[in-house]
Amino acid sequence: TLVPTDSSPRTVNSADVPSGLLNGAGVKQSATVSLWFFDAQGRLVSRSVRIPAPLTISTLVSRLALHVPSGLSTALSQQIAISRAVVRGSEASIFITAGFQSGDSASTRAAMQQLVATLRDNYGITTLNVTDVTNGRTLTIDSAAP
Numbered sequence: 001t002l003v004p005t006d007s008s009p010r011t012v013n014s015a016d017v018p019s020g021l022l023n024g025a026g027v028k029q030s031a032t033v034s035l036w037f038f039d040a041q042g043r044l045v046s047r048s049v050r051i052p053a054p055l056t057i058s059t060l061v062s063r064l065a066l067h068v069p070s071g072l073s074t075a076l077s078q079q080i081a082i083s084r085a086v087v088r089g090s091e092a093s094i095f096i097t098a099g100f101q102s103g104d105s106a107s108t109r110a111a112m113q114q115l116v117a118t119l120r121d122n123y124g125i126t127t128l129n130v131t132d133v134t135n136g137r138t139l140t141i142d143s144a145a146p
Contacts, residue, residue, distance in 0.1 A: 031055045034121035035064055036114050037072035044117055045072065057085035057094060060118055065099075075110035076100075083133060092119055093129040100132050112141040119143075 030050045039045045047069055051059060065076040080099035085092065100111065112130060119125035120143040131138040 029053055033060065033063075034118065035060065036117035036121070037064070037068060037074055038110065038114070039072060042110075044113060046117075046121065047072070055122065057087070057092065057119065057123075058082045060122060061094075061115070064114060064118060075107055075114050087123060087125070090124055091127040091129070092123065092125045093131065095131045095133050097133045100130070108139070112139060116141050116143045 030052050032048055032050050033055065034046045034048055036044045036046050049063065049067075051063055061076065061080060061082055064074055065078050065080050068074045077099035081097045082094055083097045084095040094115070100108075112128065115130065116125065116128040119128060126143045127140065128143070129138055129140050
């Protein structure tokens, strides 16, 4: 079937618009994701939240750092900044330019555990490489089963 074209835009009666096109059905406006935080005993716990689409690693990391549910905590700095994220199969590489210290401290390990748990649930990531661009150091963590 050929679709007629007009030389200029015209108003179409909403009753003549096919179902789903008028309200944007088929285009996700938000997504439900699993974010991992720490409870009062220091255990990782998952919380499902809706976030605006598109779903990106930067969006997930921002939510982990800035939107912590009551009674839970995050190991990520509010100043965390990602310059690039690359996903190849089940492996992700994140390049962080601010708000992350790549030392061997307990807080660094906690941040890595929180990140890989969140990426595992939302992207199927089993290996996470985090590059601290400022200090030129890359840390790697494998995901444990939930």
